[in-house]
Amino acid sequence: MFHLLPREIESLWTLFTAPVIWAAHFLLCYVAAAFACARGIDLALVRLGVAGATAVALGGIVVAGMLAWRQWGFGSGDPPHDEPTRKERLLFQGFATLLLCGLSFAAVVFEALPAVFLADCRP
Amino acid sequence: MTAPSDAERRAAEEKRLRTVWATPKGWRYLSAVNNTEVGVWYGGTAFVFMLFAGCLALLVRAQLAVPENDLVSADLYNQTFTLHGTVMMFLFAVPIFEAVAIYLLPAMLGAREMPFPRLGAFGFWSFFLGGIFVCGSIFFGAAPSAGWFMYPPLATDEEFTGIGADIWLLGLSFIEVASIAAAVEIIVGVMKCRAPGMRINLMPLFAWYLLIVAGMILFAFPPLIAGDLLFEMQRMFDWPFFDAERGGDPLLWQHLFWIFGHPEVYIIFLPSIAILAMIVPTFSGRPIVGYSWIVLAAVGTGFLSFGLWVHHMFATGLPQISLAFFSAASEAVAIPTGVQIFVFLATMLAGRVTRSTPMLFGTGGVAIFVIGGLTGVMVALAPFDWQAHDTYFVVAHLHYVLAGGMLFPVVAGIYYWWPLVSGRMLSDRVGRIAFWTMFAGFNLAFFPMHLAGLWGMPRRVFVYPAEAGLGLVNLLSSIGAAIFAAGVLVVVFDVLRPKRGAVAPDNPWNAGTLEWAAQADETWGLRSIPRIESRYPVWEQPDLVAELRAGNGYLPDAEEGRREALITSVLDAAPEQVLRVAGPSWLPLASAITLGGVFIALTFHWWLTTLVFAVLFPIPLLTWIWTGTAEIPEKPAKPIGRGETLPLYVSGQSAVGWWGMFITMTGDATAFASLVFGYFFYWTITPDLAAGHEGPGPLWPMLATALVLLAWAATVAARSWNRGGAPGLARLALIAGAAFSLCGAAAGLAGPWAAGLDPTAHVYPATVWVIVIWTVAHVAVGLVMQIYCVARGVAGRLTPAHDADLRNTTLYFHFLAATAIVAFAVVGLFPLAL
Numbered sequence A: 001m002f003h004l005l006p007r008e009i010e011s012l013w014t015l016f017t018a019p020v021i022w023a024a025h026f027l028l029c030y031v032a033a034a035f036a037c038a039r040g041i042d043l044a045l046v047r048l049g050v051a052g053a054t055a056v057a058l059g060g061i062v063v064a065g066m067l068a069w070r071q072w073g074f075g076s077g078d079p080p081h082d083e084p085t086r087k088e089r090l091l092f093q094g095f096a097t098l099l100l101c102g103l104s105f106a107a108v109v110f111e112a113l114p115a116v117f118l119a120d121c122r123p
Numbered sequence B: 001m002t003a004p005s006d007a008e009r010r011a012a013e014e015k016r017l018r019t020v021w022a023t024p025k026g027w028r029y030l031s032a033v034n035n036t037e038v039g040v041w042y043g044g045t046a047f048v049f050m051l052f053a054g055c056l057a058l059l060v061r062a063q064l065a066v067p068e069n070d071l072v073s074a075d076l077y078n079q080t081f082t083l084h085g086t087v088m089m090f091l092f093a094v095p096i097f098e099a100v101a102i103y104l105l106p107a108m109l110g111a112r113e114m115p116f117p118r119l120g121a122f123g124f125w126s127f128f129l130g131g132i133f134v135c136g137s138i139f140f141g142a143a144p145s146a147g148w149f150m151y152p153p154l155a156t157d158e159e160f161t162g163i164g165a166d167i168w169l170l171g172l173s174f175i176e177v178a179s180i181a182a183a184v185e186i187i188v189g190v191m192k193c194r195a196p197g198m199r200i201n202l203m204p205l206f207a208w209y210l211l212i213v214a215g216m217i218l219f220a221f222p223p224l225i226a227g228d229l230l231f232e233m234q235r236m237f238d239w240p241f242f243d244a245e246r247g248g249d250p251l252l253w254q255h256l257f258w259i260f261g262h263p264e265v266y267i268i269f270l271p272s273i274a275i276l277a278m279i280v281p282t283f284s285g286r287p288i289v290g291y292s293w294i295v296l297a298a299v300g301t302g303f304l305s306f307g308l309w310v311h312h313m314f315a316t317g318l319p320q321i322s323l324a325f326f327s328a329a330s331e332a333v334a335i336p337t338g339v340q341i342f343v344f345l346a347t348m349l350a351g352r353v354t355r356s357t358p359m360l361f362g363t364g365g366v367a368i369f370v371i372g373g374l375t376g377v378m379v380a381l382a383p384f385d386w387q388a389h390d391t392y393f394v395v396a397h398l399h400y401v402l403a404g405g406m407l408f409p410v411v412a413g414i415y416y417w418w419p420l421v422s423g424r425m426l427s428d429r430v431g432r433i434a435f436w437t438m439f440a441g442f443n444l445a446f447f448p449m450h451l452a453g454l455w456g457m458p459r460r461v462f463v464y465p466a467e468a469g470l471g472l473v474n475l476l477s478s479i480g481a482a483i484f485a486a487g488v489l490v491v492v493f494d495v496l497r498p499k500r501g502a503v504a505p506d507n508p509w510n511a512g513t514l515e516w517a518a519q520a521d522e523t524w525g526l527r528s529i530p531r532i533e534s535r536y537p538v539w540e541q542p543d544l545v546a547e548l549r550a551g552n553g554y555l556p557d558a559e560e561g562r563r564e565a566l567i568t569s570v571l572d573a574a575p576e577q578v579l580r581v582a583g584p585s586w587l588p589l590a591s592a593i594t595l596g597g598v599f600i601a602l603t604f605h606w607w608l609t610t611l612v613f614a615v616l617f618p619i620p621l622l623t624w625i626w627t628g629t630a631e632i633p634e635k636p637a638k639p640i641g642r643g644e645t646l647p648l649y650v651s652g653q654s655a656v657g658w659w660g661m662f663i664t665m666t667g668d669a670t671a672f673a674s675l676v677f678g679y680f681f682y683w684t685i686t687p688d689l690a691a692g693h694e695g696p697g698p699l700w701p702m703l704a705t706a707l708v709l710l711a712w713a714a715t716v717a718a719r720s721w722n723r724g725g726a727p728g729l730a731r732l733a734l735i736a737g738a739a740f741s742l743c744g745a746a747a748g749l750a751g752p753w754a755a756g757l758d759p760t761a762h763v764y765p766a767t768v769w770v771i772v773i774w775t776v777a778h779v780a781v782g783l784v785m786q787i788y789c790v791a792r793g794v795a796g797r798l799t800p801a802h803d804a805d806l807r808n809t810t811l812y813f814h815f816l817a818a819t820a821i822v823a824f825a826v827v828g829l830f831p832l833a834l
């Protein structure tokens, strides 16, 4: 299925994809909850929204992770990736990006938990 | 004619390099801009501020040593702890990392200099002047006294806080400018100034960390600058941003402060971990285990640290669900933090560890930090924090993380790199004594504070009753503080004592990274620039040091008598350009003095003096930019050695100036976003935001947007016409663009003006005004840039082939156009949607 993935982008910025998704998800959850609580909007709506946003964010991170896995040669080589070649540099980027996808995945799950357990706006 | 012998040629090269990189002598020394000078000044100054703040801490501990003490008055006590915290955080912790970065980065990256040496010098002088101003205030009884985070409504109250709050706000705003300058310098330095071949997978970990930290500064400091602006407008002109009676909200300050404040603690922590990431491999005698994991940890912490700020506001009565989001992120950040520590442990286990003073301070620091991290995870749980908040438990937590995560690693760094800085070794024996004194003193001083806090002692009290049973723990803390201070003095003694015999050998620790190829007794940094092929070039490329010192690398000469550096590509460090970097100059100092004059005069409400300095400031600034940037070289390209030739002039996306502009504007956009956040924050808490006040209406704001967009279009057109070989047409477009800018600025102001918005009446008009004024000020800067480009063209310094100024101006206008669209849509259109 991997030919379905888009062409490889060679840039420093791809490293930050997953953390940026985490940040967007985080802000969205916080702002939505804060707004709803300030305005007396039913929190059930927010919790639904958080569920949706979490699904989208996790999906995005998984895709980013797959791209990173490809960049890492599908795990064909082992770190430390410290040879002075373009190929090794790409492998390093892929591996580091993959690790960040893992961390961001966990962090997004963390961020979703409050909406699982808290059903109202009590201070 | 006979060709000169190899030795003669080398000697001639070295002579030229030495002349070019010579440090100015006598009083001209102060005009130096070289990273090795500025770095040492920066570090030395920060260290002196640290000692000063340490004395304040000892005063605090002396006052608290026994119950009901009357050593200092309540007011002096308030000033003392406020200044202590402020100085430690803003004048020591952040600047010391900037100092280390400016000093070491070029050497580690195999560069001769940072890309913008004058900017570095300007940052230093701003920090120096602002720091003295803030510190000096306590000798006049005028120091800030509302705590280092300056919460309103206490700190907005003129009667309670006097001029101290203004000194805090304006003095620190001035210093924040220096931090952002350093961030620009560091980001561009790491991305564009690495030695050829140093691909991002070979970059020293120190550089990875600093890249992340500089990025964090760019997003963390601007919210504080925006907050400072609002705060000062309230204090100076009574605009009610934090006054609940007129629609304001003191909590907005807490948000803005901690959006800065929490990332700030990681901005302090990460560079110190970066120091350890250099030291641990050296003394383990092997490369770091898990390079990519460190990158993960640095990037991960950098991001997550922005999702923590409300854990400082757990006790403000926000809904629990809001608190829980931040609690979750606060627990998540422990993951990458733990990863870094395990990576160090793994490296030590996999290698053979040599015991040494730097390692002692490093591992001791980590041990202390771990305790602080654990209490951090405790207070990050809201229910626990409700008990511990504002007690000495928090004081214990923050000192464990700061001392373990910053102070000890910095001392480790001093012991480690001192041979490089001065060519002398510090004493291992003295170092050991210093460490154990500091370690014991620290724990004795701060461990009992956990107990004091749990037993209910609030922070920031200047006396406590004898019956409270807190006498013993406080006395122990005070004794510990004195011991700790003695340990610090031992370090100071070791650094300052004359060291005649102890000349350091080359690379005394047998380290593997490139900074050890530099020579302490030469000012040129590297004799020539090597090609890098490994992470630890000094270990893994055996001939490298000899070769580069023999002048067989790149840029071994300075034929044209200019300081030169290599610019390389972001990912693979392929050589792209020879950059002529600036030499000694008084302009940075003059710019800092005049800008400092503006801030200081404002503090005392000396309007006329403010005006004078505000008029003076652009003179050195524009002279600096005019003479020192985008210079057209005498030839298009030059050979750099090893048969390669590089251009001397580059514009657009691969030029460092373009990157500098891009990064500065990113920070600027963040500050603007914080102001807009303020607007919507007020609207969230009061749906009827305007509260019956007239708004500026849609008409003027829309007209202003249209005019600014025309100014933007004219600038973009000017750029392509100039490129296409029609510089005259381009100049006409720029002049038209300048006219549009002028009209746009006027139209922007006309909106709130015509509607008669009174900013002191209510927070709504105040917010509209502040957003409009911010935008208009940026349009004014854009106007100056357009005129500047016209003048450059007329003076023959901007041509179709040499268009860096115009490219950078266009980039500025992209940001400006976005700012104007958002600003005027918010103030003009959003009220209609309500």
Ligand code: HEM
Binding pocket: B265, B266, B268, B269, B311, B312, B330, B331, B333, B334, B337, B372, B373, B375, B376, B377, B378, B379, B380, B381, B385, B388, B389, B390, B394, B397, B398, B401, B402, B405, B406
């Ligand atoms: C796992 C990591 C950390 C967590 C979860 C954490 C959590 C917290 C929490 C919840 C508070 C607020 C306590 C209160 O006021 O009631 C706090 C305060 C503080 N923390 Fe941490 N912290 C962590 C790491 C750090 C680090 C690495 C530093 C600095 C290097 C740091 C510096 C501070 C400072 C300066 C304060 C006090 C601010 C003030 O109120 O004056 N923390 N921390």
Ligand SMILES: [Cu+2]
Binding pocket: B261, B262, B265, B308, B309, B311, B312
């Ligand atoms: Cu925090």
